[in-house]
Amino acid sequence: MTFPCYPKYKASGFLWLGDVPEHWTLKRLGHYFEERRERASDTEFEPLSVTKNGIVPRLESAAKTQDGDNRKKVLAGDFVINSRSDRKGSSGLSPLDGSVSLICTVLIPAGLHGPYIHHLFRSELFQEEYYRWGKGIVADLWSTNFSDMKNIVLGVPSEEEQTQIARVLDHETARIDALIEEQQRLIELLKEKRQAVISHAVTKGLDPTVSMKESGVEWLGEVPAHWVVGPLRWYATIQGGIAKGKDYEGRETVSLPYLRVANVQNGFVDLTEVKEISVLESEVERYSLRSGDVLMNEGGDNDKLGRGTVWQGQIEPCLHQNHVFAIRPNDLLSAEWLTAFTQCDQARSYFFLSSKQSTNLASISASNVMSLALPIPSVAEQKEILSVLNEGRVAHEELVNLATSTVEFLQERRSALISAAVTGKIDVRGWQPPASEPTPELVEEAV
Secondary structure (H helix, E strand, O other): OOOOOOOOEEEOOOOOOOEEEOOOEEEEHHHOEEEOOOEEOOOOOOEEEEEOOEEEEOOOOOOOOOOOOOEEEEOOOOEEEEOEHHHOOOEEEOOOOEEEOOOEEEEEEOOOOHHHHHHHHHOHHHHHHHHHOOEEEEOOEEEOOHHHHOOOEEEEOOHHHHHHHHHHHHHHHHHHHHHHHHHHHHHHHHHHHHHHHHHHHHHHOOOOOOOEEEOOOOOOOEEEOOOEEEEHHHOEEEEOOEOOOOOOOOOOEEEEEEEOHHHEOOOOEOOOOOOEEEEEHHHHHHHEOOOOOEEEEOEEOOOOOOOEEEOOOOOOOOEEEOOEEEEEEOOOOOHHHHHHHHHOHHHHHHHHHHOEEEOOEEEOOHHHHHOOEEEEOOHHHHHHHHHHHHHHHHHHHHHHHHHHHHHHHHHHHHHHHHHHHHOOOOOOOOOOOOOOOOOHHHHHHHO
């Protein structure tokens, strides 16, 4: 949907606002808001989380402190914004009474329509202006206080027009959000289908008519009758990595790049940030990676556990930390086959069941990794199956990339629409909701 511009504009004198409709009022934020500074306890006022999706009951993943009595009080209708620059976009109009962290700023609106504020203050243009007023001792981390925030100049239409802008944005963003959710569901379905294809191919093969046999491993089930099933230690050796923080005081060392868990992703090595570690010259060979090694994460959360890929020798020499295993296959096992198998559902289940669980973290020993039951076809059949999987991977990635690009486009469209509406670059006064999609206000009026 496209919208016209307003008939006449005037210069606001502020970069973030630009030209605004001639009839809009220019006033400082402090004219419309007071800061709520009342302290509250999370035992009396429900703890809330200030997220990029708005204000919600405290998330399970949120950091919890022992200072629950020292929080800020929030009442429904207040606008709450996280003042730290590393939480940019975390804000919203609260639908709930509750309490938030002291790092947040709680605003009491006076004379502005709540839903309009919600869109205005969450727009990218306002967020950038808000954090521009911040102060701090770290170049990329600072906070914005209300004493500074209140000096930001707003372009404000009439309350009737605020209400109309909010109605339009509520409707249009809900429509865009539904399209985004649809694409995100498609991405998840594509990933699930890809995972199922890999799991079937590396445990059942490509020929649906082939004779099957029991593998003798409960979690693996049946495999093609001509395949061999044996522990990984029959087909590979494993190399542990170097521990960080070893004491080499007074001894001559060399500094070399090394891979950490963060570098070893599912199917690729992320070399965006490769750190270096000091080691003795005599230890370099012991901890060096070789092209063709299968990298595997020893621990982390359950998504990282057993995650891995084939090392192609992108950096020479390169070491690896002790939380990353380097598995070195022999001539009977393709490195790519091992990597594909460790991605399948059956292997993921084995890693989980064989790991030590601690809170949200897990780790698996080298011994348990090498005890992984591995179904092995001939090297020629391994290559054939991998070739088919690779062709499917290319098609899968194209579809995922297309859906991902669509999500990014819709998100950009959503952001641009909000910014244009709340700064008066588009005139939405003549908009009416489709008859089949009445806004909540119209539904309430009809009732």
